Amino acid sequence: MTPSHLLSRADLDFLLHDWLAVSDLCARPRYADHSRETIDAVVDLSAELAEKYFAPHNRKSDLHEPRLVGQDVELIPEIGEALERFAAADLVGAAMDAEVGGMQLPYTAYLACMAWFYAANVSTAAYPLLTTGNANLLLAHGSDEQIERYVRPMIEGRFTGTMCLSEPQAGSNLADITTRAEPQPDGTYRLFGQKMWISGGEHPMAENIVHLVLAKVPGSPAGTRGISLFIVPKFLVDDAGSLGERNDVVVTGLNHKMGFRGTVNTAPTLGQGLHTPGGRPGAVGYLVGQENTGLKKMFTMMNEARLGVGLGATALGYTGYLKSLDYARTRPQGRPVGADPSSPQVMLTGHADVRRMLLAQKAYVEGALALGLYCARLVDDDKTGSPEESAVATMLLDVLTPIAKSWPSQWCLKANELAVQVLGGAGYTIDYDVEQHYRDNRLNPIHEGTHGIQGRDLLGRKVLAGGGAGLAALTDRITATCDRASGTGGELAELASLLRPRVTRLIEVTTALAAVGATDPEAFLADATEYLEAAGHVVIAWIWLEQVLALGSRVADDADAFAAGKLRAARYFLRRELPLVDAKFDLLAAGDRITLDMRDEWF
């Protein structure tokens, strides 16, 4: 079999088993039905389905974007077939409880499966990502009856789900949403308003679409404390689970995007009067939990979606890397510096500058994948570890989520930029996949919380939580990794010596910024993005050190190509990328006020 150009199965094996010891999880009651064999089987099945049903229509989706015809959306049929195959393999509920029809797979294994689908076709994979997130939110916060009515059909692949947060006038700031939910005598609500940027908001591939909608009940507190969460199905569902009347949630426009074009992106209107369920105006909505607790609930789903976005960015970077590597290995072009011009051409990999671009990609995408799976392992520990393990995992996951979302969104996009560059002019054409990956990946620093919002989340909320316990949990782990590497000696000790001073600086700079925050919250967060990026590089350097430690004795064996590659990528990242954080830490330490003091009229 030719190796896949989507992901490296060998790398996944290494991360899942040699490093993260996922099969150890099977000793825990929740995962008792699983073993290394069942986990590997579902990863293999995902790889196969991704290659067979997702990858082949990736370009076709891009060239034939969804069309709005009346109230309906038309899509290429291959998307629907792919989703059927995905659901038929029980993958929607792969990580969910067996009692609701799930496979109860460790979350780490589940994300490894999803990575294949993202790499093959991120636009098509977005539909199950949203559906799973929606279902998980209802499993956490919905009533038994809501779970029976909406979640089961989603797991079975009959319904899909969306999350409806943004509005045209509100964008990133949910405090400003104006969608109105009016309570009805029967305990339901009627919703009126306009939503924006809703992926999967309308399509013909499911019997029903379950929208999770943020709205405000009249009289609620101002700002985010007055937001409630509602289920708004496209078709009303009766007690027997049969579909009834068409609800008044109607897509009134599509957004046409630079990439991610197979994922229909909609502007749905609620309660416009195009339908009148029960003969009355408004979109019928069912409250999830209590009023005014909607945003907190939505965050259950958003955190998961953020890990998903990070992993999607990673998968795009990864497949771009493998495709540009394949091109570079098979494309004759030029000669090494100083060679006789009549000597035969060498492959592109024969040029140091091409190897530089490939090494950079390798360092970014393998580092990002490792971080994503590490976070997934934390989700497993959070859910099934001992109370102590769970508490630490919660804290670490809080700190790492903004990084796991933003770092791959930035650097695996950069990887795609380099993949295009390796192919040169060919990479700029639609004859190769890499230009599409680059366009698709450009969405990731924007959706599910922009890059800037991740920075404010990390610095403003996460690292200082519990009096700095969030940061301490992270830096303690990094220091422990450095200690292990130093103890090993040789090059590992050398790499650890590159990381240690940057961890110290991260702690110092965080402490200094916290002091600023006590008196000047605006100055405190003015450069939160720079902080996010510096912390992200420190975290990825740590993850690289973790990976080379996990190689054990293989690390010194240049005949072991996998291990030799990991060591070079780690070396590349710690020697060439990590030092870039010093200038950022200097800037943060100096308290530069240039962006704060800049006036509008000076631009």
Place this chain on the structure above:
Amino acid sequence: MTPSHLLSRADLDFLLHDWLAVSDLCARPRYADHSRETIDAVVDLSAELAEKYFAPHNRKSDLHEPRLVGQDVELIPEIGEALERFAAADLVGAAMDAEVGGMQLPYTAYLACMAWFYAANVSTAAYPLLTTGNANLLLAHGSDEQIERYVRPMIEGRFTGTMCLSEPQAGSNLADITTRAEPQPDGTYRLFGQKMWISGGEHPMAENIVHLVLAKVPGSPAGTRGISLFIVPKFLVDDAGSLGERNDVVVTGLNHKMGFRGTVNTAPTLGQGLHTPGGRPGAVGYLVGQENTGLKKMFTMMNEARLGVGLGATALGYTGYLKSLDYARTRPQGRPVGADPSSPQVMLTGHADVRRMLLAQKAYVEGALALGLYCARLVDDDKTGSPEESAVATMLLDVLTPIAKSWPSQWCLKANELAVQVLGGAGYTIDYDVEQHYRDNRLNPIHEGTHGIQGRDLLGRKVLAGGGAGLAALTDRITATCDRASGTGGELAELASLLRPRVTRLIEVTTALAAVGATDPEAFLADATEYLEAAGHVVIAWIWLEQVLALGSRVADDADAFAAGKLRAARYFLRRELPLVDAKFDLLAAGDRITLDMRDEWF
């Protein structure tokens, strides 16, 4: 009049007059017919034509890319109309000699004009860019009869030009081209071969297309020393200038690109037998100059094209900056950190992180534009200065050209990435221009010599030319600027103190690399790209210091919005961007061998 969102007229005025003193050039005989008034008038006219005839079809060109129908290419008609307007304003020959129909405008003013067209519609502007470059090459190296027959009609807008270098099997390395030119008894040649990546290679917008083709005469030396240059017109031209037979240069395929879609990109075949001029096989070609001197001649055109590419990248970055600034000033979104959630929304510019993204763009695009015009000024000095001025200008231009091509291609692409980010989800849709600018700009690090090739050019050829005279010419100027800034005191002295140590390091690192080059040419150039990027940042920092010096006493006046903005952008660049070079210099100084030693099987 609302200010343009293409470029800043005030910035151009400042650069052309306050800084580069372009009207001083009018004291030189070549430019004696010009004055500040005539220069300003042609810049204004360019701005007007760009807004009126180039900008309006920029999106349409992107949505309706060129189609190959038989041997012909179909384009949207607006492109042809724009080119007619351009030629009718005498802009093709704006910088050329009056005796061939040119306007004899200073090159600096000419590039300022071109920037408007690039900002408005880079795809359409590529046609005159290629035509002008082609004409200039023939003016420099063609015979009087070739000039009469081909250049005059190009200046008049009746013919367009191309440059045909690449071939499918050769890509960046021209030593491997195989197009064959067989000498004929009448002194002409017959050409046979396949070219690739030829912009403007076929279209219906001109009476004739003049291809400049690199080919090898059988028996010529191997490698680049055996390359000759030929004129291959689409239609043969008789002595009276009338069009005759169709030549056998036929487009057999189009490349479909991620951006730059209005510029048709073709794969032309020569001598395939689809036409048989004079009843004989082969495409008729006319030698330019002597055999085996083609590559050197082509470089006349490539250097100009490289400045043009850099300026095109700059213009795309500049218009993206102005459009994202406009959006940020008019889009209400959120509140400053810590504000009451019931207080009104502020504009996006009210957020420090948005101001950061705008300042970064401003620093990149205004820095790049200044560098581009500075290089244009060197072209003028090279051509019309005293012998001493001319010699210095030649040397500086040699060193600066790879930077003027690559730096904007990298950092104004980054500016477009930030412009998309400022607009958020809206920026990712085709409802706004910024996503197209981002896609268009991604070509610039690839064509006219890839990013990697610019690095090898700078380090391998330019800085060490004349025993390091190239580098010395540059660093002497930078040091002189630092001295002036130090003499001024205050913040300028402070900014100079940030630049000085980096100039010292540039010299040290170059000297160390030259020593490596004496024994190990591959190691010497292995990290030429890192060198290029570090040198580029030093140069742009210098150009920023030059700009603030040119403000004179305005620099301290915060009520002078233009001056205050320049100072902040300079401060931003020198404080936040320049320090990034330290890690690159450290890497270069350490002689890291990681990319050299990486083996194919380790990826």
